Amino acid sequence: MTNLAEIWVYLAREPLAALTATLLAWLAAQRLARAARFHPMANPVLFAVVFLAGGLLLARVDYRAYFEGAQFVHFLLGPATVALAVPLARQWRQVKRSTPAAIASVIVGGVFAAAAGVALALAFSAAPEVTASLAPRSVTTPVAMGVAERIGGLPSLTAAIVICSGIVGAALGPALLTLLGVTDWRARGLAIGTAAHGIGTARAISVNEVAGAFSGLAMGLNALATALLLPLLWQLFFG
Amino acid sequence: MPAGVGVVLYLPLLVKDWAPLSLAILAGTLAAIGVTGLLAQALLRLLDP
Numbered sequence: 001m002t003n004l005a006e007i008w009v010y011l012a013r014e015p016l017a018a019l020t021a022t023l024l025a026w027l028a029a030q031r032l033a034r035a036a037r038f039h040p041m042a043n044p045v046l047f048a049v050v051f052l053a054g055g056l057l058l059a060r061v062d063y064r065a066y067f068e069g070a071q072f073v074h075f076l077l078g079p080a081t082v083a084l085a086v087p088l089a090r091q092w093r094q095v096k097r098s099t100p101a102a103i104a105s106v107i108v109g110g111v112f113a114a115a116a117g118v119a120l121a122l123a124f125s126a127a128p129e130v131t132a133s134l135a136p137r138s139v140t141t142p143v144a145m146g147v148a149e150r151i152g153g154l155p156s157l158t159a160a161i162v163i164c165s166g167i168v169g170a171a172l173g174p175a176l177l178t179l180l181g182v183t184d185w186r187a188r189g190l191a192i193g194t195a196a197h198g199i200g201t202a203r204a205i206s207v208n209e210v211a212g213a214f215s216g217l218a219m220g221l222n223a224l225a226t227a228l229l230l231p232l233l234w235q236l237f238f239g
Numbered sequence: 240m241p242a243g244v245g246v247v248l249y250l251p252l253l254v255k256d257w258a259p260l261s262l263a264i265l266a267g268t269l270a271a272i273g274v275t276g277l278l279a280q281a282l283l284r285l286l287d288p
Contacts, residue, residue, distance in 0.1 A: 109275030156245025
């Protein structure tokens, strides 16, 4: 409790301009997404990032100075991610029965997602830090940033890649799964949660409660597997 | 969101490596969804029919 109070006191000292800009960008992005009738490609997170990045460049504001003020929003990412476990708890009986299949498919899918990104980066002779930034792109942002930093990637670049991957997965993933004949809501949820983390999970929850629960499960399992396995595999192949 | 804005720090890298970045995000994500979905459905039918 003391720690939480200390964090709050620390954050409250920071300038409010960046926080206000972040909230205004989010409101504008929400309005734009509503105008696009919440089409999966019209993701408010992406719009807000574009608005803020453009604003920083135009106003010549240093990113670090902006982040100092906006870190309260960044801090809330953790609790928001944990809240995605609510649908999982509601479907717990069904989830428990399918755990072995879920664990196996998420580990294979997570490793495949990382390997595909790295293979494409190597094939195009991308810079080493770009390759390392791409590896953890299918897991939730806080975990991906931590893993990227550990293996020599750029955490902020990873964060942007993670958001874009989530949007692609949420927008095009369901159609691809239908095309491939994946009709089981549990399997659809596992696939979206593994490759498109929280953004995909939010979409899955809005479509089907079972898919949402399994997507949340996959997101958590993949974050755990990636945090444990990726640094070891990276050391093994590139160390 | 604030973390994603940090991409402004690496604009030259984005310009240089736009092809692998775009391909990894688009093709890599869709391939991962396809592989995971097909495998999950097969395993669920096998272990939990």
